[in-house]
Amino acid sequence: MKKTVLVALAMIVVLLLLPSCAGGVSEEEYDRVKADLAAAQAQLEAANKDRADVLAYAETIDVLLYPAWTDAGMTPRFSFDNEVEWFLDLNKRAGELKDQKVSNYIKALQNEDETAMYNLWDYCLGRIEQLSK
Numbered sequence: 657m658k659k660t661v662l663v664a665l666a667m668i669v670v671l672l673l674l675p676s677c678a679g680g681v682s683e684e685e686y687d688r689v690k691a692d693l694a695a696a697q698a699q700l701e702a703a704n705k706d707r708a709d710v711l712a713y714a715e716t717i718d719v720l721l722y723p724a725w726t727d728a729g730m731t732p733r734f735s736f737d738n739e740v741e742w743f744l745d746l747n748k749r750a751g752e753l754k755d756q757k758v759s760n761y762i763k764a765l766q767n768e769d770e771t772a773m774y775n776l777w778d779y780c781l782g783r784i785e786q787l788s789k
Contacts, residue, residue, distance in 0.1 A: 713784050
């Protein structure tokens with residue numbers, strides 16, 4: 657009998673508490689959490705894009721160093737049959753970066769501007785530093 661009364665009381669308590677649980681999350685709370693989630697996703701996407709851009713600038717520097725590697729007798733990471741292929745690759749990378757300054761430096765490099773190589777290295781390293789913060 658005591659067991660039946662205890663079970664009945666427990667069921668009454670559960671039934672009384674059930675309506676308070678059925679209310680769920682308020683619309684304001686749901687909207688806030690949804691906005692927080694969207695903001696977090698946007699931050700992650702921006703961070704992923706920044707990482708991809710850092711890698712692209714680093715690879716551009718690596719390609720720029722190709723003549724130095726070959727002149728030093730070292731095996732570079734990339735391989736080009738001639739200077740035209742090298743410039744085509746650099747121009748393709750500049751287009752993928754959508755960075756007009758990189759394109760301008762490469763054009764200056766093609767026009768045999770002696771400072772263009774150093775300016776491009778410096779610019780790419782600066783972009784890596786900015787994107788890494």
